[in-house]
Amino acid sequence: MNDLELIKLQTRCVSHEIRNHVSICDMYIEIIKRNMERDGYDNKSVANAIECIKKSLKIIGNSLIDLKSMNNYTPQNCDFKRIVEEGFQLSTPYTQGKNIEMKCFVKNTAQIYVDENKFLACIVNIIKNAIEAIEIKGEINVIAEIKDNHGHIRISNNGKMISKEKQKEIFEEGFTTKPTGCGLGLHICKTNLEAQNAELKLNKSTRTITEFEIIVPVNE
Ligand SMILES: Nc1ncnc2c1ncn2[C@@H]1O[C@H](COP(=O)(O)OP(=O)(O)OP(=O)(O)O)[C@@H](O)[C@H]1O
């Protein structure tokens, strides 16, 4: 791939991320509006939505900086449990209009050394895919733990399975099976995670369950 093609790909990837997170903000603003009308200001859901919007705006800002530089990683020590739970929170608005039981369980915690915004964006992309794989009703589980000096985040869903042939292609840039998909989410996740010494795998996809796993080293 030549430099021009690389820049083109980078630009598309970044705008893809911006769009993802702008849509989160839009959905949360809608929630705030409805809650304000119903209950007034003092409302947990409103407070949570405001926090999520703030976080998403941070991610948007971070993505915009990416347009200027190909290598914009700002790693810092982050609490594993907090970052998984925040990623989970950020993703939940995508379930609107569906009946999805979402569960997140973080067994233990440690410090991981990652670019927080980019790590969060990966968790969001994977959960968003899980939600999109469920037509109307289903279940999503996020189970995270520290084991053997690594953080493991397993994200699973029921719903549409990924055929054996497609499993070879899902991480490729541009591969999508969705009418409005870009085929960038998993490519961005893999690239970002590998740049941070982390890993993204598809553990399995059967008729009953599809499971992705992020593995990130713990900061010693
Ligand atoms: N949890 C999942 N269950 C079933 N299929 C999945 C799952 N995650 C990914 N896929 C498959 O992998 C493909 C690529 O995913 P990817 O996130 O890269 O792109 P996309 O979701 O199609 O579009 P976008 O760029 O908007 O994310 C999807 O189109 C889908 O076919």
Ligand SMILES: [Mg+2]
């Ligand atoms: Mg996707």
